[in-house]
Amino acid sequence: MTSGLFISFEGGDGAGKSTQLARLGDWIEQATTREVVRTREPGGTAVGRTLREVLLHGQDLGPRAEALLFAADRAHHVDSLIRPALERGAVVLTDRYLDSSVAYQAGGRTLPPQEVEHLSLWATEHLLPRVTVLLDLDPVHLAARVAVDPDRLEREELEFHVRTRQAFLDRAAAEPRRWLVVDAARPKDDIAEEIRDHVAPLMEAAR
Ligand code: TYD
Numbered sequence: 001m002t003s004g005l006f007i008s009f010e011g012g013d014g015a016g017k018s019t020q021l022a023r024l025g026d027w028i029e030q031a032t033t034r035e036v037v038r039t040r041e042p043g044g045t046a047v048g049r050t051l052r053e054v055l056l057h058g059q060d061l062g063p064r065a066e067a068l069l070f071a072a073d074r075a076h077h078v079d080s081l082i083r084p085a086l087e088r089g090a091v092v093l094t095d096r097y098l099d100s101s102v103a104y105q106a107g108g109r110t111l112p113p114q115e116v117e118h119l120s121l122w123a124t125e126h127l128l129p130r131v132t133v134l135l136d137l138d139p140v141h142l143a144a145r146v147a148v149d150p151d152r153l154e155r156e157e158l159e160f161h162v163r164t165r166q167a168f169l170d171r172a173a174a175e176p177r178r179w180l181v182v183d184a185a186r187p188k189d190d191i192a193e194e195i196r197d198h199v200a201p202l203m204e205a206a207r
Contacts, residue, residue, distance in 0.1 A: 004086030005034075005202060006127070008097035010168055011135035012161055013154045015184040016191070020135060021093050023192045024199065028091055032203055037085040040095035042073040045080055056151035063109035067116055070101050075123035083127065091203075098124065099132060099171055104153060107167025108160045130202065133195055134172050135184035139165055 007024070009017040018040075025036045043052030051073045055066065074097070085092050098120040106113035139161035172179035180198045182191050 003089040005091045005131075006082065006086055006094075006129045007091065007131045007133065007199065008094045008099065008129040009133050009135065010096060010099050010103070011184060012137055012139055012165055015135040015137040016188065017095050017133075017135050019188060020133065020191055020195060021095050023188075024195055025091075025093050027192075027196055028199075028203065031200075034203065035085075035088065035090040037081070037090045037092045038095075039077070039081060039092065041077060041097055041100065042070060044073075044077040044082075044094065047076050048073045056153070058152075060152070063105060063111050066109065067101060067105040067111060067119060070105065071119045071123040074098065074101070074120055078124045078127050094129075097129060097132070099168065102171060103164045103167040107163040108153070108156065110163075113167070129178065131199060132172075132179050133198075134168050134179055134181045135191070136165065136169065136181055137184040141185065 009021045011017050021038060025038050028034055028036050041048070042055050043049045051069050055061075055069055055073075061069070077094075082092050082094070098117070101120050102113050102116050105111050106116040139158055169181070172181050180195065182194055184191065
């Protein structure tokens, strides 16, 4: 379908996804002639930024409404930004994607995981990343790294974040060909190198 390469970054709040995404993007641009598109969920599009405000800083929502809004953000993100970029042959790096919904809305909020996954697969017409990098960190450490003004999900109790982490790890174990699990407690340079080593061989193949 596409000649691009789709990579997602997942993990708990404050595990260092954005830093590692930026570093990988810079490296790809420097080492190749590929177009790199950096994006995120929720809020990778203009509509998505409105949904992000509602989801992270709006009134409390029930788990189903929350899951539907994340899926709506994702549907529009894929349709208007990710798929066109992949069709142009770009490397698309996204800070969070479908696995965040399964980890947070199923693992965290305890909705049935298969239903949450199917909702996102429907929303994205089954577009999955070639690689998903999990920056894995014990939520005890995550707490220390989150912002001064935590959003609706960051405010959840530790148990919520423990379930979320476990959901990510379970998904990674079930689909090892797609996932790269990285210990996010290691030095940033080492992590960047590990991710680069994993992605480098795919750059040629995807061209
Ligand atoms: P964000 O501000 O992007 O930062 P960080 O990834 O560093 O936490 O946070 C987005 C929040 O939304 C985060 O707490 C995870 C949550 N989220 C979901 O619950 N479900 C989803 O499908 C996505 C994409 C994010």
